[in-house]
Amino acid sequence: MKSLRVCLLILSVTALASAGDNEFRSVVNALEGHYGVHHTHVPLLGFAMWFARPEGVSGMKLATFENLNGTAEADDVSRLVEKSLGHDWFPFVRVRSRNADGGDDEATLIYASPAGGKLRMMIVNVESSEATVVEVKLSEHAIKEWFKEPAEKADDQSSHHRHHADD
Amino acid sequence: MIMIKIAMKFATRMLWLIPLFATAAIVHAQDVPIPPDIQKLSAKAKETVEVTMDGPMLHWASKFLSADDPDEAKAAKLVANLKGIYVRSFEFEKEGAYSAAEVEQLRSQFRGPGWSKVVGVRSDEDGDNVDIFFKLENDKMAGIVIICAEPKELTYVNIVGPLEVEQLADLGGEFGVPKLDRKTLKHAQKADKADKEDQKEERKEDQK
Numbered sequence: 001m002k003s004l005r006v007c008l009l010i011l012s013v014t015a016l017a018s019a020g021d022n023e024f025r026s027v028v029n030a031l032e033g034h035y036g037v038h039h040t041h042v043p044l045l046g047f048a049m050w051f052a053r054p055e056g057v058s059g060m061k062l063a064t065f066e067n068l069n070g071t072a073e074a075d076d077v078s079r080l081v082e083k084s085l086g087h088d089w090f091p092f093v094r095v096r097s098r099n100a101d102g103g104d105d106e107a108t109l110i111y112a113s114p115a116g117g118k119l120r121m122m123i124v125n126v127e128s129s130e131a132t133v134v135e136v137k138l139s140e141h142a143i144k145e146w147f148k149e150p151a152e153k154a155d156d157q158s159s160h161h162r163h164h165a166d167d
Numbered sequence: 168m169i170m171i172k173i174a175m176k177f178a179t180r181m182l183w184l185i186p187l188f189a190t191a192a193i194v195h196a197q198d199v200p201i202p203p204d205i206q207k208l209s210a211k212a213k214e215t216v217e218v219t220m221d222g223p224m225l226h227w228a229s230k231f232l233s234a235d236d237p238d239e240a241k242a243a244k245l246v247a248n249l250k251g252i253y254v255r256s257f258e259f260e261k262e263g264a265y266s267a268a269e270v271e272q273l274r275s276q277f278r279g280p281g282w283s284k285v286v287g288v289r290s291d292e293d294g295d296n297v298d299i300f301f302k303l304e305n306d307k308m309a310g311i312v313i314i315c316a317e318p319k320e321l322t323y324v325n326i327v328g329p330l331e332v333e334q335l336a337d338l339g340g341e342f343g344v345p346k347l348d349r350k351t352l353k354h355a356q357k358a359d360k361a362d363k364e365d366q367k368e369e370r371k372e373d374q375k
């Protein structure tokens with residue numbers, strides 16, 4: 001009986017992890033399909049992120065896109081992302097800067113999915129023909145920081161991931 | 168000719184629908200957390216920050232405010248009963264990027280029935296204007312809208328749900344809600360008190 005419980009627990013955890021992975025992949029696939037590009041592989045990224053990840057952040061997944069076919073507009077990207085994410089994801093923060101012509105200069109879209117004591121975040125940053133998708137899990141301390149200053153944290157996070165992608 | 172007459176008759180009969188639609192539009196504007204005028208201002212801004220906290224996400228968030236910290240405990244109690252917190256903040260390239268009429272148009276959406284006294288704090292020195300609108304339902308506060316207009320910045324905050332003006336201070340600094348200065352909060356508390364007294368008197372007169 002005990003072994004059955006353990007098996008069920010492992011199965012449910014695996015299913016949860018796989019669901020999280022599915023959503024990340026789903027967002028990446030949606031961007032790839034819409035903008036006709038494949039995400040770029042960054043060598044030794046996992047190794048670099050393990051050392052340089054922000055405090056209270058775990059389970060980081062990252063995909064970067066370059067040379068998108070067409071300019072990535074925040075509204076289009078937001079529609080694509082929302083369509084790809086499930087009902088347990090909520091729009092949380094959106095930071096958008098415009099250029100002199102009124103077009104999008106840069107946009108950071110953050111969606112959150114609360115689960116138990118952790119918060120999963122899908123962060124999508126778009127800048128003309130480039131995009132970055134990041135999924136992270138936040139610790140209790142990091143969640144508090146985000147709730148205190150969501151806009152400031154969004155700014156920090158997008159520049160942090162851009163920096164990683166540039167490396 | 169007969170067709171024109173029929174059309175005229177139809178148009179005249181349909182005229183009564185105009186005020187009905189207008190009223191519906193005002194009621195709708197109050198129920199929508201982000202009015203369409205905000206989107207228009209967003210298009211002019213150099214940078215826009217949107218923070219949305221509602222539904223299960225907001226209730227979940229309240230659990231992360233510490234019970235040991237008196238300030239966070241107060242905020243947690245308050246947030247647990249709220250329906251939504253919506254913050255929209257715009258930064259403009261230069262002064263005059265948005266007009267006073269546009270802000271007035273935005274303010275006017277919170278002057279209809281269901282919305283109560285307005286607190287307006289004007290600063291001639293730095294051009295900062297803060298307006299606070301209360302939504303009352305059955306004599307109880309059901310929401311607060313704050314519009315802070317500065318020469319190069321504009322912030323719109325809509326807190327939907329039961330809260331008191333005094334509690335605004337507890338929420339300031341959490342979830343992107345700006346901290347209001349004491350002067351503005353005092354004005355708001357005074358206006359809230361006066362408004363509740365007015366309503367009581369109105370009810371007494373109605374009963375008579």
